[in-house]
Amino acid sequence: AVGVQRLMSTKTDGINTITIFGAGLMGAGIAQVSAQAGLKVILTDVTDKALENGLNIINKSVARVGKKQQPDDIEGFTKKVLANITTTTDAEQAVSSTDLVCEAIIESIKVKRDLFAYLDKKAGANTIFASNTSSLGISEIAENCTEERKALFGGLHFFNPVPAMKLVEVVRTDKTSEATYQALFDVTKRMGKVPVACKDTPGFIVNRLLVPYLLEAARMIDRGDATKEDIDIAMKLGAGYPMGPFELLDYIGLDTTQFIADGWVDKAKAGVLPEALVEPTSSIVDLVNKGELGRKSGKGFYDYT
Ligand code: CAA
Ligand code: NAD
Structure with missing residues (x-):
């Protein structure tokens, strides 16, 4: 008070x-x-x-x-x-x-x-x-x-x-x-x-840096580079982040992340953002298609039920 x-x-x-x-x-x-x-x-x-x-x-x-x-x-x-x-x-x-x-x-x-x-x-x-x-x-x-x-x-x-x-x-x-x-x-x-x-630039400050990182983490599991669990542990213990990228993606909402990525594809086409930053990632698209949107829907990369 x-x-x-x-x-x-x-x-x-x-x-x-x-x-x-x-x-x-x-x-x-x-x-x-x-x-x-x-x-x-x-x-x-x-x-x-x-x-x-x-x-x-x-x-x-x-x-x-x-x-x-x-x-x-x-x-x-x-x-x-x-x-x-x-x-x-x-x-x-x-x-x-x-x-x-x-x-x-x-x-x-x-x-x-x-x-x-x-x-x-x-x-x-x-x-x-x-x-x-x-x-x-x-x-x-x-x-x-x-x-x-x-x-x-x-x-x-x-x-x-x-x-x-x-x-x-x-x-x-x-x-x-x-x-x-x-x-x-x-x-x-x-x-x-x-x-x-x-x-008024794409992603302002934080998301211009954070979203490409999150999307690249998802591409890492698309490619089979590492498991989501290990990537989360690695970024928390090796980079000092409070949440790993998959915990954070679930926290933000995978639908919201997908909307951001889709919108940025148009920006890349218009030459405002580099194409490589916005390449689609199937691990997010697949979960969104199943209605698994992260914490808010009870399930995303992880299960919260
Ligand atoms: N409501 C009120 N208070 C909350 C809260 C909530 N929903 N969630 C956390 N808190 C408070 C807690 O009460 C606690 O306060 P004190 O330190 O004063 O006691 C503090 O936040 C820390 O919470 P916890 O101890 O429960 O848990 P934690 O230490 O694990 O922290 C967290 C939780 C703050 C969410 C932390 O994990 C974190 O910072 N995660 C990363 C969050 C992040 O990166 N957010 C940005 C997402 S991107 C975005 O938002 C932009 C976009 O456009 C997509
Ligand atoms: P959310 O899915 O939790 O909530 C969106 C809400 O908007 C829903 O309740 C929906 O019913 C309502 N809505 C939809 N169309 C509406 C309309 N025409 N009029 C009134 N309400 C309507 O989404 P969110 O995570 O709260 O995100 C909302 C906005 O904030 C988005 O633009 C998102 O990009 C942005 N944002 C999200 C985060 C995050 O971490 N989730 C962080 C910062 C900014």
């Missing part, structure tokens, strides 16, 4: 209400850290079931945070955080009165672009728009918005698990205004995060 007050007292960004699209792994996490920072949160998704999934993720995680931040009254902490979150499946209502939209839906350029074009017409003239995309261009996502909105448009790239990972990549396009960029930077600090400045 002390942390919340301290963060609120530095408020300079004009953001009181945040609307989050997508109540999956990322949207739930962003909703949680926003609510912990004292923002009013509107969490939205396409079905009630998806919202329920998001609230389940939040409930489990808030209890973990409460255990550390307010061990004498975990229930009180949880209640206070959850009181800041409302949910709806009505996209128009969700943006009718909000300061910031943060989108964390499926990693598809078409779906994201269409959503923002729709929201542009429904949200207030001063509402800032941000995408949590892993790999898509912010300018491309904003393409069908008005020029006025493009000045209010940036990237807010959080990391999974959001409540534990300190970093946020704040992305500006050549149309993002200085005031928008500053507000995005400042609001991440209020959430207790450390922002870094990124240009």
